[in-house]
Amino acid sequence: MAISIRRRRHASGADPGICGPARVDRRTKNLTKRLKPGDVAVIDHRDLDRVSAESLVAARPAAVVNAAASISGRYPNVGPEILVSAGIPVLDEAGPKVMTLKDGQPVRLDGDDLWQGERRVASGQVLGEESVRAKMQEARAGLAVQIEAFATNTMQYVRRERDLLLDGVGVPPIITRIDGRHCLIVVRGYHYKEDLETLRPYIREFRPVLIGVDGGADAIIEAGHRPDLIVGDMDSVSDGALRSGAELVVHAYRDGRAPGLTRVEQLHLDAVVFPAAGTSEDVAMLLADDCGAELIVAVGTHITLDEFLDKGRDGQASTFLTRLRVGGKLVDAKGVSRLYRARISATMLVALVAVGLLALFAAIASTPTGQAWLQVLAARWDDLWSAIVGIFT
Numbered sequence: 001m002a003i004s005i006r007r008r009r010h011a012s013g014a015d016p017g018i019c020g021p022a023r024v025d026r027r028t029k030n031l032t033k034r035l036k037p038g039d040v041a042v043i044d045h046r047d048l049d050r051v052s053a054e055s056l057v058a059a060r061p062a063a064v065v066n067a068a069a070s071i072s073g074r075y076p077n078v079g080p081e082i083l084v085s086a087g088i089p090v091l092d093e094a095g096p097k098v099m100t101l102k103d104g105q106p107v108r109l110d111g112d113d114l115w116q117g118e119r120r121v122a123s124g125q126v127l128g129e130e131s132v133r134a135k136m137q138e139a140r141a142g143l144a145v146q147i148e149a150f151a152t153n154t155m156q157y158v159r160r161e162r163d164l165l166l167d168g169v170g171v172p173p174i175i176t177r178i179d180g181r182h183c184l185i186v187v188r189g190y191h192y193k194e195d196l197e198t199l200r201p202y203i204r205e206f207r208p209v210l211i212g213v214d215g216g217a218d219a220i221i222e223a224g225h226r227p228d229l230i231v232g233d234m235d236s237v238s239d240g241a242l243r244s245g246a247e248l249v250v251h252a253y254r255d256g257r258a259p260g261l262t263r264v265e266q267l268h269l270d271a272v273v274f275p276a277a278g279t280s281e282d283v284a285m286l287l288a289d290d291c292g293a294e295l296i297v298a299v300g301t302h303i304t305l306d307e308f309l310d311k312g313r314d315g316q317a318s319t320f321l322t323r324l325r326v327g328g329k330l331v332d333a334k335g336v337s338r339l340y341r342a343r344i345s346a347t348m349l350v351a352l353v354a355v356g357l358l359a360l361f362a363a364i365a366s367t368p369t370g371q372a373w374l375q376v377l378a379a380r381w382d383d384l385w386s387a388i389v390g391i392f393t
Contacts, residue, residue: 024101026099029052038061056088067096067122085129091109188213188214210228242267249273299333
């Protein structure tokens with residue numbers, strides 16, 4: 001559904017363009033946390049991805065100004081298409097100078113120009129449906145080059161991580177008990193909210209170990225659950241989630257550097273460090289597998305080539321090889337929701353039978369014939385009970 005953009009007009013009736021306070025951040029996922037309806041989002045996001053675009057749409061900004069190319073041509077990313085379809089104007093390739101705007105400064109988007117007062121801050125190209133479609137067609141031609149790069153990256157990753165992948169060398173010990181249990185790994189990726197809602201009966205019955213990958217921990221809390229483990233570099237998870245009582249596993253670089261550990265220590269929390277190449281979701285799967293998980297259910301994780309390019313990864317090798325290592329334990333959330341049916345427990349079955357009998361008794365007692373029948377039944381029950389008492393006395 002398209003978003004209605006309100007324009008402020010001069011007293012003369014002239015349309016000055018789209019006005020609003022600038023909200024500036026190089027990291028789109030950080031910006032969307034404080035973006036309010038009517039703000040002008042100023043970002044520096046090459047190849048705007050689906051998740052970031054959907055977060056921007058949810059925040060309802062008056063416009064989006066991108067210092068970089070929203071579609072660079074590397075691959076057909078769908079982020080710009082989502083914004084344009086929602087009716088949000090996008091000023092593309094505005095240049096690095098636009099990032100010097102002070103947060104909260106009032107700005108005006110007039111055509112292909114961005115103004116701050118009477119000063120033109122930047123110029124670019126306002127994306128429309130036709131221009132986005134043309135750029136997407138050009139980008140599809142670049143997929144062959146990306147596939148070749150992925151193949152090269154796969155070989156490099158195998159050389160670096162063969163000990164971890166084949167033997168589990170480097171997996172740290174954790175306190176959370178996983179052996180023999182199901183694990184639900186949540187990444188704040190595609191359709192994670194819908195998948196978590198669909199899996200609610202599964203979570204209630206099987207009580208899986210809930211593992212949030214960075215912001216996935218907040219997704220678990222928003223869905224009404226509490227994470228057991230939080231895995232990641234801790235750059236997109238909230239302080240509240242970190243303080244939720246979950247065990248923390250900081251994903252570090254292979255050389256041991258762990259920038260996320262500083263944030264955890266500042267909150268006076270304890271954490272385990274897991275040095276490994278690849279993505280944090282890969283680390284979460286390797287950890288669950290090495291600790292003996294019976295089944296690993298993935299929510300919002302990245303699987304396809306387009307999804308990984310959307311994520312900004314140089315290659316998909318770590319995920320490809322991690323999934324080979326995990327093997328038959330890994331199930332996508334959508335597969336679980338289609339195959340899983342909540343079983344009726346014995347307690348629920350007894351309760352259903354009891355309710356049915358009570359309803360039948362009430363129906364019988366509400367009619368004259370039923371009342372007479374119940375009186376006869378009660379008299380015969382009294383005779384039977386008297387006979388039983390006489391036998392034992």
